[in-house]
Amino acid sequence: MEKDTLETVAHNAHLKLTEDETDKLHKEFTEVLNYFSLLDEVPVRKVTKLDPVGTAGNVRKDVPGSKINSDEILKGIDTYDGYVRGPRL
Amino acid sequence: MSSPDMSKIKELNEKYEMFRVLNSDVIKGDFLFSVSDSFVTREADTLCGSEILEGYNPPFDADSVIAFKEAGGVPIGKTNMSEFGTVPYTNGPYGIPKNPFDAERTCGGPSAGAACAASLLDIVSLSLSTCGSVLNSAAYCGVYGMVPTYGKVSKAGTVDAGSSVDRVGVISSKSDDIVKYAKILMESGDGKKSQIKTVGIPKGVTDNVSDDIKKNFERNLEILKSLGFEPKTIELPSMKYAAIACRILTTAEASTSMSRYCGMRYGKQDGDYTLESDEFFTSVRTEHFGTPAKEAILLGSYMRMDGTRERYYNKARMVRELMIEEYQSALKECDVILTPTTESAAPLISETSEMTMVESFSADRFTAPPDLAGMPVLSVPCGYDNGGMPMGMMLIANHNEENKLFDFCETWNKQFDIVKPEAVL
Numbered sequence: 046m047e048k049d050t051l052e053t054v055a056h057n058a059h060l061k062l063t064e065d066e067t068d069k070l071h072k073e074f075t076e077v078l079n080y081f082s083l084l085d086e087v088p089v090r091k092v093t094k095l096d097p098v099g100t101a102g103n104v105r106k107d108v109p110g111s112k113i114n115s116d117e118i119l120k121g122i123d124t125y126d127g128y129v130r131g132p133r134l
Numbered sequence: 135m136s137s138p139d140m141s142k143i144k145e146l147n148e149k150y151e152m153f154r155v156l157n158s159d160v161i162k163g164d165f166l167f168s169v170s171d172s173f174v175t176r177e178a179d180t181l182c183g184s185e186i187l188e189g190y191n192p193p194f195d196a197d198s199v200i201a202f203k204e205a206g207g208v209p210i211g212k213t214n215m216s217e218f219g220t221v222p223y224t225n226g227p228y229g230i231p232k233n234p235f236d237a238e239r240t241c242g243g244p245s246a247g248a249a250c251a252a253s254l255l256d257i258v259s260l261s262l263s264t265c266g267s268v269l270n271s272a273a274y275c276g277v278y279g280m281v282p283t284y285g286k287v288s289k290a291g292t293v294d295a296g297s298s299v300d301r302v303g304v305i306s307s308k309s310d311d312i313v314k315y316a317k318i319l320m321e322s323g324d325g326k327k328s329q330i331k332t333v334g335i336p337k338g339v340t341d342n343v344s345d346d347i348k349k350n351f352e353r354n355l356e357i358l359k360s361l362g363f364e365p366k367t368i369e370l371p372s373m374k375y376a377a378i379a380c381r382i383l384t385t386a387e388a389s390t391s392m393s394r395y396c397g398m399r400y401g402k403q404d405g406d407y408t409l410e411s412d413e414f415f416t417s418v419r420t421e422h423f424g425t426p427a428k429e430a431i432l433l434g435s436y437m438r439m440d441g442t443r444e445r446y447y448n449k450a451r452m453v454r455e456l457m458i459e460e461y462q463s464a465l466k467e468c469d470v471i472l473t474p475t476t477e478s479a480a481p482l483i484s485e486t487s488e489m490t491m492v493e494s495f496s497a498d499r500f501t502a503p504p505d506l507a508g509m510p511v512l513s514v515p516c517g518y519d520n521g522g523m524p525m526g527m528m529l530i531a532n533h534n535e536e537n538k539l540f541d542f543c544e545t546w547n548k549q550f551d552i553v554k555p556e557a558v559l
Contacts, residue, residue: 058435060419084375122403130407131407132405
């Protein structure tokens with residue numbers, strides 16, 4: 046991973062790194078990616094299954110309803126006039 | 135059951151830091167259980183080992199917690215874990231669980247507090263397995279750990295790390311509790327006996343493990359033979375790729391799961407609202423995520439971005455399919471597969487804090503492959519090293535064949551004398 050790629054990834058992930066953090070992570074991630082490159086030995090094949098373990102049949106019953114009321118959900122949220130508060134867009 | 139002595143539990147917790155928060159009320163119920171901090175609970179806030187969720191008081195219980203409560207259980211507290219289950223060894227702001235057998239040693243990562251609590255107290259622990267964490271911690275703490283087939287236990291109410299890998303598991307010092315409580319979670323258990331005759335041993339499985347683990351594994355193979363089991367060497371050539379693939383999938387998926395923590399709706403909501411949105415989200419996330427979460431987000435984002443996705447994320451998915459095929463092919467020749475649970479007994483906490491990311495990944499060498507493939511797994515305590523530290527061995531069955539693991543659990547328990555730590559309550 047190039048350093049400027051790391052900076053771009055951090056920016057897109059909404060994380061700000063100091064110069065020291067960037068240097069340290071760049072070194073660590075280089076080692077990690079070298080280790081991960083072992084997967085290059087695995088022949089490419091088409092991934093056919095979105096559900097490889099076969100869980101599709103094991104689902105809960107589709108019964109409408111909710112056990113939580115909206116007042117309880119809103120209790121822990123910073124709200125303004127009944128709306129969830131957030132920054133300027 | 136009689137109420138536990140909470141003052142003694144609090145005293146133990148001050149030394150061993152297994153719980154982030156303890157239930158302060160008088161506790162009465164049919165049984166007690168601990169809940170990993172990655173499960174939402176009404177009684178206590180849920181932080182998942184991270185400052186960014188401080189103040190998050192869920193208005194509901196996770197499905198597993200409901201299942202235990204409906205069976206007569208009472209939650210005793212929320213156990214400490216690594217931040218969002220992203221690293222194999224806990225190193226967070228709320229406490230580092232100390233190993234019950236040696237307080238200088240680790241209990242693991244995402245399930246550290248859960249395994250510590252199960253070992254020291256007479257309770258069952260609920261935890262989320264990410265890259266095999268339930269079994270690692272169970273082995274380090276000398277107790278039983280079991281994780282059913284992927285999809286068999288509801289994950290509603292768990293804070294996901296790697297959604298396609300995470301599974302709910304149970305940890306206990308008693309083998310019959312493992313069977314009983316796993317069945318409660320699975321809402322099944324038809325009682326059908328499943329006999330194990332042949333035990334598959336992957337070729338080279340004891341290469342590069344500690345001497346104690348190797349000798350102990352070989353000793354236990356002889357014990358299994360004397361009990362009538364037939365060991366058979368099998369090949370799992372993709373196992374060496376599976377731990378890497380598991381790590382890639384969990385970090386990639388965790389990086390998207392953690393995008394929701396942005397200073398709105400959950401936890402910390404103390405950002406400066408005068409900032410424009412990108413700056414706001416960046417400031418909150420930078421300030422309140424710890425290093426493990428940041429590293430997982432950055433690495434995981436890289437793994438799945440355009441230009442690298444094919445090489446890492448999609449390749450990891452290919453390895454998953456390959457691993458499932460190899461397990462299922464091997465399990466036509468044997469009833470279960472047996473490996474050590476970990477490469478060594480629990481390392482020193484001081485060593486784990488100096489490890490690089492790559493060095494720490496070795497904790498998952500045996501437990502990550504079955505987690506990747508969603509196989510049901512059981513770790514049993516099976517010996518103690520020269521320093522008295524516990525060691526575990528792990529059985530892997532085919533999907534939906536948990537009964538084989540339950541039967542082995544009962545058989546093994548009859549002939550293995552578990553050593554309890556000195557500090558046990």
